[in-house]
Amino acid sequence: MLHIVACIKQVPDTKIIKMNPKTNTMDRRTAPAILNPYDAHAVEEAVRLRERYGGTVSVLTMGPPPAVKAIKKCIEIGADEGYLITDRRFAGADTLATSYALTKALNKISKENPVDLIICGKMSIDGDTGQVGPGIARRLDIPPLTSVNKVIEINKQEGKAIVQRKLEDGYEVVQSTLPCLFSVEKTINEVPYAPFPNMLKAAKYNPYIWSVDDLEDVDIKQLGLKGSPTIVSKVWAPPKPEGGTMLEGNRQEQVEQLLSVLLEKKELFMTKGES
Amino acid sequence: MDFQDYQGVWVFIEEKDGAIAPVSLELLGAGRRLADKRGVELAGVLIGDHIKHLAKTLFEYGADLAYVYDDPIFKHYRTESFMKALLDCSAKYKPEIILYGATSTGKDLASAVATDLPTGLTADTTELDVEEDTGLLLASRPAFGGNIMATILCKKYRPQMATVRAKVMKALPPESGRLGRVVEESILLQEEDIRTKVLEIVKETTKKVRIDEADIIVAGGKGLGSAEGFQLVHQLAETLGGAVGASRDVVEAGWVEHAHQVGQTGVTVTPKIYIAIGISGAIQHIVGMKNSSLIIAINKDPQAPIFESCHYGIVGDAFEIVPLLIDRFQEVMSKEGVSHV
Known part of the structure; x- marks a missing residue:
């Protein structure tokens, strides 16, 4: 029986979010909060592994109270339990402080039911770093396996996992000891529409909610903004490039102008010919 | 932490099948500029198996010295072994700045190293600068899904670290015969100490043109x-x-x-x-x-x-x-x- 924990994040939908051009800050009201799309694949993979090997899937997140909604989304995908750590003292955390807080929560979860495997999404769409997963692994002193795009085998008896890691020009097959941490590519699976019973369960589900005081051995100095070595010093809209020449006229005229622009680089096309 | 002890700009050199990744050479170009501005040395950190001969390439592309960890245990990239080498090197020689390519290997390694040091790490940087007097690294990147640019600083920790996008920085034209110092290093590491094993590497040759190479x-x-x-x-x-x-x-x-x-x-x-x-x-x-x-x-x-x-x-x-x-x-x-x- 495996205990798999997927670490997830609620994020503003950065595709929709609008910037306030005066202050260069995100206008959060314009963007709905969603489950980070990469994390849906992490939860889905955890659920599939539970179906293969049996066990429990927990999800863990840090965030403000409304992040419960993202946990419910994971219950819809098929997670069994959800944990939210929420506290003002967590606020403003960079990747280092985030991995610290999540590790403390993972230690607490592990006391009840030892964790065999942690799965994270490749990265979050608002932070775009992919640094929290490996950070958690280092803090727990378990091997991090990033860019995982296929889980070949998990063998708890032998204490090993075998996965495919995506590389720039192919993939590698890696064996690791258990417990370990995967951060998974989106290509690892497809997340189907939630089955109806899961949606019912999610609607009624209340996750565990912990504050800093519920966690053990926490060094407050390592949390939130205070525990974050990186700071954003300046945010700016990059200078607008000057823009190019617009090709005017009717369709035919536009296409002819475009054609002559392309043909100025004729050598690129000639080499590909039959000659 | 005494910042005076931390000097020099380092680039983690990514090597594969005996060749240096182009992004590492680009970072030597960017690193040279930062090192000159600070009046310090630029170093490349080479970790691998039979890679010592690559040091001269680093010098041609602007490095003053190369830290070399050449051992069969580094034949394949693995987070734990490479991280241990880099942590060892950093503890010994205390760089002010370490740059990595924002490749899957570079990001994987940098994330692990940053956690253990600990220090701040800026991901996917597209602009780099350094304050001449303080040595503060100004690492800028698109933020919030790419809607704006943000400059990230790490004021309280050294070394400062960033992963940098490929093809954004420019490599210097190689200067043939340019020389530098090779510093050979080693760490005590047994195969049994490493908890992961690379069982197989599969190259996927796609018929289609790769977009990073297409004209x-x-x-x-x-x-x-x-x-x-x-x-x-x-x-x-x-x-x-x-x-x-x-x-x-x-x-x-x-x-x-x-x-x-x-x-x-x-x-x-x-x-x-x-x-x-x-x-x-x-x-x-x-x-x-x-x-x-x-x-x-x-x-x-x-x-x-x-x-x-x-x-x-x-x-x-x-x-x-x-x-x-x-x-x-x-x-x-x-x-x-x-x-x-």
Whole structure:
């Protein structure tokens, strides 16, 4: 029986979010909060592994109270339990402080039911770093396996996992000891529409909610903004490039102008010919 | 922590099959500029098996010295073994700045090293500078999904670290015969100490042109409306003999695989011709293609930001323009073909 924990994040939908051009800050009201799309694949993979090997899937997140909604989304995908750590003292955390807080929560979860495997999404769409997963692994002193795009085998008896890691020009097959941490590519699976019973369960589900005081051995100095070595010093809209020449006229005229622009680089096309 | 003890700019050198990754040479170029501004040395850190001979390449591309960990245990990249070597080197020689390519290996390694040191790490940097007097690294990157740029600082910890996008910085022209110091290092590490094993490496040779190597890229965005509409991009790419690129939302919608994504979270490209069709031009996309030699944009929306980042733009419906372009191009090229016989 495996205990798999997927670490997830609620994020503003950065595709929709609008910037306030005066202050260069995100206008959060314009963007709905969603489950980070990469994390849906992490939860889905955890659920599939539970179906293969049996066990429990927990999800863990840090965030403000409304992040419960993202946990419910994971219950819809098929997670069994959800944990939210929420506290003002967590606020403003960079990747280092985030991995610290999540590790403390993972230690607490592990006391009840030892964790065999942690799965994270490749990265979050608002932070775009992919640094929290490996950070958690280092803090727990378990091997991090990033860019995982296929889980070949998990063998708890032998204490090993075998996965495919995506590389720039192919993939590698890696064996690791258990417990370990995967951060998974989106290509690892497809997340189907939630089955109806899961949606019912999610609607009624209340996750565990912990504050800093519920966690053990926490060094407050390592949390939130205070525990974050990186700071954003300046945010700016990059200078607008000057823009190019617009090709005017009717369709035919536009296409002819475009054609002559392309043909100025004729050598690129000639080499590909039959000659 | 006494900041005076931390000196020098380092670049983690990524090596594969006996060759240095281009991004590492680009970072030596960027690192040289930072090191000169601070009046310190630039070092490359080489970790691998039978890689010592590569040190001279680092010197040709601007490094003053090379820290070399040459041992069979480093034959394949593994987080734990490489991290231990780099942590050992950093503890011994205390650099002020360490740069990594924002490749899967570079990001994996940097994330682990940053946690153990601990220090701050800025991901996917696209602009680098350093304060001459304080040595503070100014690492800038598109943020919040690429809507704006942000400069990230790490004021209280050393070394300062950043992963840097490929093809954004420029490598120096190699200076043949330029010399430097080789510092050979080793750590006590047994195979049993490493908890992961690489069982197999499989190269996937795709028939299609890789977008990071293509001279011509035709890229499509959400403006094409659907996966069927995106076929237009494939058609034009095929006609021109180019590769297919895509914006992030197209990849997220599943119209095309991630390998085709151009931009901050995809691939940075510098082709000779880049044609953007139905791509609005969020910063996240622009940073990945702005160094292309010729950028052509086709978009229905005259306000689309892509028109500010292109050399030539057409406001109009791609479904009218592109098929016409394909026809005319084939017509002209077939005539050219005849005249060349």
